[in-house]
Amino acid sequence: MTPMRLTGLSAFPITPADAGGRVxxxxxxxxxxxxxxxxxDSIGLLGSTGSYPYLTREERRRALDATLDxxxxxxxxxxxxxALRTDEAVRLAQDARAAGAAVGLLAAVSYTPLTDEEVYEHVAAVARHSDLPLCLYDNPTTTHFRFGPELIGRxxxxPGIxxxxxxxxxxxAVxxxxxxxxxxVPPGFSLGYSGxxxxxxxxxAGADAWYSVVAGLFPQVAVxxxxxxxxxxxxxxxxxxxRLGLLWALFRHYSSLRVIYACADLLDLCHAAPPRPILPLGEEARGRIAEVIRGLDLR
Amino acid sequence: MTPMRLTGLSAFPITPADAGGRVxxxxxxxxxxxxxxxxxDSIGLLGSTGSYPYLTREERRRALDATLDxxxxxxxxxxxxxALRTDEAVRLAQDARAAGAAVGLLAAVSYTPLTDEEVYEHVAAVARHSDLPLCLYDNPTTTHFRFGPELIGRxxxxPGIxxxxxxxxxxxAVxxxxxxxxxxVPPGFSLGYSGxxxxxxxxxAGADAWYSVVAGLFPQVAVxxxxxxxxxxxxxxxxxxxRLGLLWALFRHYSSLRVIYACADLLDLCHAAPPRPILPLGEEARGRIAEVIRGLDLR
Incomplete structure (x- = not known):
C-alpha cells in the first residue's frame, strides 16, 4: 500500500465483541x-470508540485482519x-505493519502520570522498532496526557510520525x-480533529482530517x-x-461511544454491548436516542 | 488466614521486574x-507503586506467591x-483468593471515563465472583475516577467490602x-490514606490505616x-x-514511585527500573535523592 496522507474523513467504528472480549x-x-x-477516506479501527485498550493483542489482530480484508x-x-507498556505498543505496531495497516494511531495511555520526555521516548521507540507510519493520538479525556505544541513539534x-x-x-479556538x-510541524504533516x-x-478552519465516530455508523451524513x-x-x-445538533447533544451528554453502541443495537446492525465495566445505556436514554435517529432519518 | 482488619501501617513495595515485565x-x-x-502491620503488594497495571496476570501471581511465602x-x-476489564479484575481476585491473600485492593482503572453506577457494578461483580475481602482503592491521580462518599457508602x-x-x-481537611x-460506612469499616x-x-485525626510507599523501602521510620x-x-x-520533610518534597516533585526506584538502586537493594514508558530519574535527581537519604540516615 502506498503511504497514506491522512486527509478528509476517517470513520471510527465500534468493535463489536462478546462479553469475554472476543471480536x-x-x-x-x-x-x-x-x-x-x-x-x-479511511477507516480508523480500534480507536477509543473501538475500545482498543479493552482487547487483547490477539483480538486486536483479528479485528485488523477482518477490516483490512x-x-x-x-x-x-x-x-x-x-498500550500502557512501551514494549506492548511496539508489538502492536509490528503486528499492524505485518498485517498491512497504513498507519498506527498511538495514544499516550497512562496509569502513572507521564512526563513529556517519557511520552517522547515511548513514541520514538514505537516508530523505531515498527517502521509503521504513526499518527499521534492526543486524547486527554481517556489517557490523561496532553500533547503540547512543543512536544508535537519535536x-x-x-521519521514516520x-x-x-x-x-x-x-x-x-480552533x-x-x-x-x-x-x-x-513540517509541511505536509496532517493535523486532524476528533469530537x-x-x-x-x-x-x-483548514484542518486536514476529521476523525469521526458518527462516520463509523452513519457515514453518509459525515461524507x-x-x-x-x-x-x-x-x-x-x-x-x-x-441538522445533527440533537445527535451531538446526546454524544456530549452520554459520550459518543455509549450512544453509538445504542444506535447500532437499535438499528439491528449489531447487538454488542461495550466492554464491562462500561454499561449499555438504560431504557430512558435509548428512548431519547431512538427518537433522535428517527427524527434525523439516520439509518 | 483469619479475616484481616486493615489498621496501622501497610507497606507498599515496588515490584522489581526486568525490561520485559518479568518479576x-x-x-x-x-x-x-x-x-x-x-x-x-500488612504488606500492600501490587499497589500503584507496585506497578500492577503494567504486569501480566501470570507475573502478578508470581509476585503474590513470592510475597506470601x-x-x-x-x-x-x-x-x-x-484491571481495566471487569472480567479480568474478577480473575485476578480469584487468583488472589486462591493464593491466600488476605484482601484485594480494587481500583477503578479506567480508559473511557466511568460513571458511579459502572464502578458500583464493577466492584459488586468482583466481590460476588471472588469471595475475597476488598479494599476500595480511590486513586484519582492514576485512575481518573473519584469515589465520592455516597458511592463509598453504598x-x-x-458483603466483603x-x-x-x-x-x-x-x-x-482530613x-x-x-x-x-x-x-x-458501617462500624468497623476501615478508613485509610495514602500520600x-x-x-x-x-x-x-483518627484514620485506621496508612498505606505507605516509604514503608515499602524504609519501613523503620514509618513504624x-x-x-x-x-x-x-x-x-x-x-x-x-x-524530620522526613525533604523526602516528602522529593516525593511530591518527582512522584514517590520514581523516587523509591532511585532509592532502591542507590542503596543496592535492587537495580530494577520502572516499567517503560516510565523512565528512571536522571543524574541530577538521583544526586539530590542520594543527598537526602544520606542526610536522613535512611538505609
Missing part, C-alpha cells in the same frame, strides 16, 4: 463495509496501537489551535459535510452539521 | 522481608487486583474528610510514626514526620 468479525465487517461504501485495499486502514520531526489527532476545540500546531460536534468548524467543505460550500456544511 | 522474585522478597522485619502468614498481604454495605484507601488530604466517610506526606495528620500515634504521642509523631 465479532462478521459484525465488524458490516460496519466497515457501510463506511467504505459511503466513500470515507473488508476494506480490500481500496480504503486505507489506520489502527490503534496504544515528535513531528521523527505523519499526523496528529487532536481533541475537539471550541469553534472560536483556528488559533491549528495555527499554533502548523507553526511547529464530532466540533469538527465541521475545524475543517472549515456530505466533508465534501461540502472541500467544495468550499461552507454554509451548506454548517447547515448539515447544524 | 524478580528474590529482589521482591528482600523488600518484603525488610518491611516484615521492621514490624509493619516470604511473609509466611505472620504479616497479612493485601494485593492489587485492579459499596461499604456490600471492608475498607477504603483514600488519597492524601490537606492537613486542615478530619472533615474522615467524618464525612464515617457517617456513610505519605499527609498521613501522619490523618492518623492523628516509629505509627506507633507514636498509637501511643498518643502526637508531638513525637509530628517530630518524626517533620
Amino acid at each position: 465479532d468479525g462478521p459484525a465488524l465487517r458490516r460496519l466497515v463495509a457501510r463506511s467504505c461504501k459511503a466513500g470515507v 473488508e476494506a480490500g485495499g481500496r480504503v486505507p486502514v489506520m489502527v490503534g496501537i496504544g 515528535l513531528s520531526r521523527l 505523519v499526523a496528529v489527532k487532536s481533541p475537539g476545540q471550541e469553534p472560536q 483556528a488559533g489551535h491549528l495555527a499554533t500546531l502548523r507553526a511547529t 464530532d460536534w466540533t469538527t465541521t468548524e475545524a475543517l472549515i 456530505e459535510i466533508v465534501r461540502a467543505v472541500q467544495r468550499g460550500e461552507v454554509a451548506e456544511a454548517r447547515r448539515l452539521d447544524g | 524478580d522474585g528474590p529482589a521482591l522478597r528482600r523488600l518484603v522481608a525488610r518491611s516484615c522485619k521492621a514490624g509493619v 516470604e511473609a509466611g502468614g505472620r504479616v497479612p498481604v493485601m494485593v492489587g487486583i485492579g 459499596l461499604s454495605r456490600l 471492608v475498607a477504603v484507601k483514600s488519597p492524601g488530604q490537606e492537613p486542615q 478530619a472533615g474528610h474522615l467524618a464525612t466517610l464515617r457517617a456513610t 505519605d506526606w499527609t498521613t501522619t495528620e490523618a492518623l492523628i 516509629e510514626i505509627v506507633r507514636a500515634v498509637q501511643r498518643g504521642e502526637v508531638a513525637e509523631a509530628r517530630r518524626l514526620d517533620g
